Amino acid sequence: MHAAPQQLISSRCGALAGDITPPGDKSISHRSIMFGGIAEGTTTVRGLLEGEDVLATVAALRAMGADIRKDENKIWYVTGVGDRGLHPPATTLDMGNSGTSARLLIGLVTGNAFTARFSGDASLCKRPMGRVIDPLSLMGATFESSGGKLPLTVTGSPHPKAITYELPVVSAQVKSAILLAGLGVEGTTTVIEQTPTRDHSENMLRGFGAQVTITKRADGADIISITGKPRLMAQNITVPADPSSAAFPLVAALLNPGSHVILRNVGLNPRRAGLIETLVEMGADILFENRRSEGGEPVADLIVTGSELTGIDVPPERAPSMIDEYPILAVAASCARGTMRMRGLGELRVKESDRLALMAQGLTQCGVKLEVEGDDLIIHGTGTPPQGGAAIATAMDHRIAMSFLVLGTRTAQPIRIDDGAFIATSFPGFVAMMNNLGAKIA
Numbered sequence: 001m002h003a004a005p006q007q008l009i010s011s012r013c014g015a016l017a018g019d020i021t022p023p024g025d026k027s028i029s030h031r032s033i034m035f036g037g038i039a040e041g042t043t044t045v046r047g048l049l050e051g052e053d054v055l056a057t058v059a060a061l062r063a064m065g066a067d068i069r070k071d072e073n074k075i076w077y078v079t080g081v082g083d084r085g086l087h088p089p090a091t092t093l094d095m096g097n098s099g100t101s102a103r104l105l106i107g108l109v110t111g112n113a114f115t116a117r118f119s120g121d122a123s124l125c126k127r128p129m130g131r132v133i134d135p136l137s138l139m140g141a142t143f144e145s146s147g148g149k150l151p152l153t154v155t156g157s158p159h160p161k162a163i164t165y166e167l168p169v170v171s172a173q174v175k176s177a178i179l180l181a182g183l184g185v186e187g188t189t190t191v192i193e194q195t196p197t198r199d200h201s202e203n204m205l206r207g208f209g210a211q212v213t214i215t216k217r218a219d220g221a222d223i224i225s226i227t228g229k230p231r232l233m234a235q236n237i238t239v240p241a242d243p244s245s246a247a248f249p250l251v252a253a254l255l256n257p258g259s260h261v262i263l264r265n266v267g268l269n270p271r272r273a274g275l276i277e278t279l280v281e282m283g284a285d286i287l288f289e290n291r292r293s294e295g296g297e298p299v300a301d302l303i304v305t306g307s308e309l310t311g312i313d314v315p316p317e318r319a320p321s322m323i324d325e326y327p328i329l330a331v332a333a334s335c336a337r338g339t340m341r342m343r344g345l346g347e348l349r350v351k352e353s354d355r356l357a358l359m360a361q362g363l364t365q366c367g368v369k370l371e372v373e374g375d376d377l378i379i380h381g382t383g384t385p386p387q388g389g390a391a392i393a394t395a396m397d398h399r400i401a402m403s404f405l406v407l408g409t410r411t412a413q414p415i416r417i418d419d420g421a422f423i424a425t426s427f428p429g430f431v432a433m434m435n436n437l438g439a440k441i442a
């Protein structure tokens with residue numbers, strides 16, 4: 001998918017200013033296409049993230065029979081297969097860099113009696129799929145893969161079985177894969193989640209007409225059940241701006257004194273808002289205006305002012321609500337005063353890259369004092385930005401790339417990244433948006 005690597009250099013820039021709407025939420029965009037693609041009728045989607053990851057989902061649903069178009073106003077129309085059902089894709093489904101596409105769609109195929117082959121780029125082909133293969137096998141799917149990685153072939157079951165499955169990993173993707181497989185089951189499929197993760201699948205499937213119930217177990221775990229064979233009906237969806245993408249201009253504004261940036265329409269689902277909670281505890285000046293609900297999700301406009309930040313101790317329970325934000329939070333901690341301890345980051349090792357290792361390596365190269373202790377990252381901030389002046393390996397990881405470009409807006413010496421091409425997976429137009437705010441990224 002990607003041609004030549006795209007080196008980028010970010011140099012110190014001073015105060016940032018502007019009024020922007022970050023791109024649409026990636027998780028909600030994937031699910032809009034998937035659920036629209038299997039519902040009856042035509043779902044409209046406004047504000048879809050047109051990043052490469054979501055486009056991989058679009059291509060896959062088209063390959064399985066959905067009709068998906070967009071008009072000149074960037075409204076997407078997804079005509080689902082409904083009762084006709086999905087059909088087997090003629091060729092391998094290319095998931096690119098997108099773990100969400102791969103895991104959720106493998107779940108979807110499980111509830112359909114056909115075979116599909118999934119592949120992806122070098123980053124995705126290193127990521128563990130055993131976490132979905134295990135429960136989906138219990139439901140009756142059969143898999144061919146080498147070592148539980150992509151490329152893999154999944155054959156769905158004509159009579160998928162209802163299971164009750166307690167998640168052994170804290171993962172919204174695994175939960176969602178099982179719920180999607182459960183759509184094809186005669187009966188009720190149950191997922192038990194000890195630690196809450198993003199709930200977009202549950203909320204949106206309900207919106208499309210599925211019966212999803214959530215109750216509490218005595219120990220506080222969530223018991224999430226879906227009744228199979230629902231009649232899903234097309235919806236009109238407005239996708240809020242992605243808090244995980246807003247995080248980059250947000251932290252850039254906080255780090256650069258004198259900055260004043262407005263971020264519009266940012267999704268604030270409590271299961272996604274851990275970064276904002278953490279930054280506020282660190283002393284960030286963030287005002288929330290126009291709090292409202294859009295498409296069932298809480299959103300607000302954020303007014304962000306350059307702030308002096310202090311390192312804090314971030315508890316492990318908060319990790320799922322900000323799992324994609326640790327790279328940029330580590331950047332914020334590197335410019336803060338005092339020690340920042342981020343606990344319980346084991347899942348970062350199996351993201352688009354080993355984010356724990358890459359952040360530790362890159363920040364050390366920039367002159368930051370830090371340690372990794374088990375699954376914790378500890379950063380010793382001095383209150384002055386680190387030296388910078390490093391060449392950073394991003395390992396096909398969009399969030400590593402954007403994080404170091406943000407750090408470069410503040411360091412004494414510019415920061416160079418080896419490849420910015422993967423930023424297009426989640427945040428097309430990132431460099432232009434940042435430069436319009438006053439960043440110097442070339």
Ligand code: S3P
Nearest residue numbers: 027100170171172173174323324
């Ligand atoms: C996602 C879930 C998270 C997150 C990913 C998107 C989703 O992954 O890192 O970017 O849309 O369900 P895990 O479920 O593996 O934690």
